[in-house]
Amino acid sequence: MEYAVEMRNIVQKFGEKEVLKGIDLKIHEGEIFGLLGPSGAGKTTLIKILTGQLKQTAGEVQFLGKNAGNGKKGLPDMGMMMDNFGLYERLTCYDNLKLFTRIYGVPGKKADEALRRVGLYGDRKQPVMKLSKGMRSRLLLARAVMNEPRILFLDEPSSGLDPVTAAEIHKLVCEERSRGATIFLTTHNMEEAHKLCSHVALLHEGMIVEYGQPEQVCRRYNHQNKLLIRLYGGEQVELSNNRTSADKVKGYLEQEMVETIHSTEPSLETVFMELTGRGFE
Amino acid sequence: MMRNTTAIFQKQIKDTLKNKEILIQFIMFPVMAVIMEKSIKIEDMPAHFFADMFSAMYVGMAPLVSIAAVIAEEKEKNTLRVLMMSGVKPWEYLLAMGCYIWLFCLAGALVLGIAGGHEGREMIIFLLIMAAGILASLLIGAAIGTASRSQMMATSITVPVMLVFSFLPMLAEFNDTISNVARIAYSRQIGLLIGKAGDFCVSFENIFVICANMLAALLLFGCAYKKSGLA
Numbered sequence: 001m002e003y004a005v006e007m008r009n010i011v012q013k014f015g016e017k018e019v020l021k022g023i024d025l026k027i028h029e030g031e032i033f034g035l036l037g038p039s040g041a042g043k044t045t046l047i048k049i050l051t052g053q054l055k056q057t058a059g060e061v062q063f064l065g066k067n068a069g070n071g072k073k074g075l076p077d078m079g080m081m082m083d084n085f086g087l088y089e090r091l092t093c094y095d096n097l098k099l100f101t102r103i104y105g106v107p108g109k110k111a112d113e114a115l116r117r118v119g120l121y122g123d124r125k126q127p128v129m130k131l132s133k134g135m136r137s138r139l140l141l142a143r144a145v146m147n148e149p150r151i152l153f154l155d156e157p158s159s160g161l162d163p164v165t166a167a168e169i170h171k172l173v174c175e176e177r178s179r180g181a182t183i184f185l186t187t188h189n190m191e192e193a194h195k196l197c198s199h200v201a202l203l204h205e206g207m208i209v210e211y212g213q214p215e216q217v218c219r220r221y222n223h224q225n226k227l228l229i230r231l232y233g234g235e236q237v238e239l240s241n242n243r244t245s246a247d248k249v250k251g252y253l254e255q256e257m258v259e260t261i262h263s264t265e266p267s268l269e270t271v272f273m274e275l276t277g278r279g280f281e
Numbered sequence: 282m283m284r285n286t287t288a289i290f291q292k293q294i295k296d297t298l299k300n301k302e303i304l305i306q307f308i309m310f311p312v313m314a315v316i317m318e319k320s321i322k323i324e325d326m327p328a329h330f331f332a333d334m335f336s337a338m339y340v341g342m343a344p345l346v347s348i349a350a351v352i353a354e355e356k357e358k359n360t361l362r363v364l365m366m367s368g369v370k371p372w373e374y375l376l377a378m379g380c381y382i383w384l385f386c387l388a389g390a391l392v393l394g395i396a397g398g399h400e401g402r403e404m405i406i407f408l409l410i411m412a413a414g415i416l417a418s419l420l421i422g423a424a425i426g427t428a429s430r431s432q433m434m435a436t437s438i439t440v441p442v443m444l445v446f447s448f449l450p451m452l453a454e455f456n457d458t459i460s461n462v463a464r465i466a467y468s469r470q471i472g473l474l475i476g477k478a479g480d481f482c483v484s485f486e487n488i489f490v491i492c493a494n495m496l497a498a499l500l501l502f503g504c505a506y507k508k509s510g511l512a
Contacts, residue, residue, distance in 0.1 A: 051366065084359050085362070085363050086355075086358035086362075086363060087358075087360070099292045103364070104368075
């Protein structure tokens, strides 16, 4: 299977400080990949290397089987949405996108299409300076997907957004995946990662400390391996998840006492707190 | 090949109409020249004194301040980075910005030329002189904009540089020492050429100083670009 992105032993040093310590990652074509990690873990540094904004100290990056130039900008099959990527404040939403239709060499009508997709068509004549944070994020996403890139980099796409706007962005991300795009996103939001990503990796102090499908990762850290049963009447019972508990579970079920039943695998957040010794801030 | 340059040029025209700080740079001196030429008449004052004086000041101020401000703003707000990441080459961006400011300033120069009573061949010569001066200022402004990380930083460098180049031609009129020192500044040479646009008598000194200033500005820009880059 061809990989959309392949990183081999990526090292990044700033002076004496080693921010990335030999990153090896393979991202399958057409998947949503989530890079998770606390602030300062090196997520943005890695995304900057992948998008050509920063030249890595050592290592190799391949896109769609081809070597990426070290620090070379402007890869044609790449779309990017980064919080610090600016918009032209005095221009309208439409004019902001129109400029890029011409730069990408796509028809001008793509600007209107993209505005419709992100729900900003009604505000197409609004200057960017009058948009809310959520609307700006949607406009950034519209600009990133307008030329239908094969690889889409999203840096904290729903950071600081209300749940409705975040859900709209998630929907668009899924639509892009359905189109066949590979999506590389960084996030603090474990729920977002669990919901969207087919694979996640945890970056901690410049190293990948865990990698896999979100459910797989959670199951791997299910040390307790217990069942939590909540009975009608409010009582909560904790049982070992093995054959010794089978009779008890059967009994509760036969007596129709079970209100809810859960296994105790941890959430992604709990796994990452266990691995890093700290939460996501 | 020119697709990106044209796109950025058009974007910039749209932006100018909403960017009062830049718009005022383009129109302030031409408007002042027209008003003062019409309203102030002093005995023994040389013909078109205000228009000629403001023309030299315009060359030293408007292009320099405008291009430095535009580049610095794009750097600060990361829009320049987005352009570069989208495949726009630095020269395409600089060409678009240079052409845009050069043409807007030439439009202002045309108003100054009309206010200064230049007509026909004299007007063409006047515009050629202004075009050369605007180009020199553009190079200095581009160097400042490129070297700056923010608009505030660009302003703090632009103001003293602009004051020197725009006020030297005027101050040189009133003081011999300043006049001698000012000869090494392109804006003074432009001022001198404007004064004799009717005869169009270009001296070696005029050409040498303007070219030397342009070369120095180009070197300055090269250093700033090498050190900071555009994005």
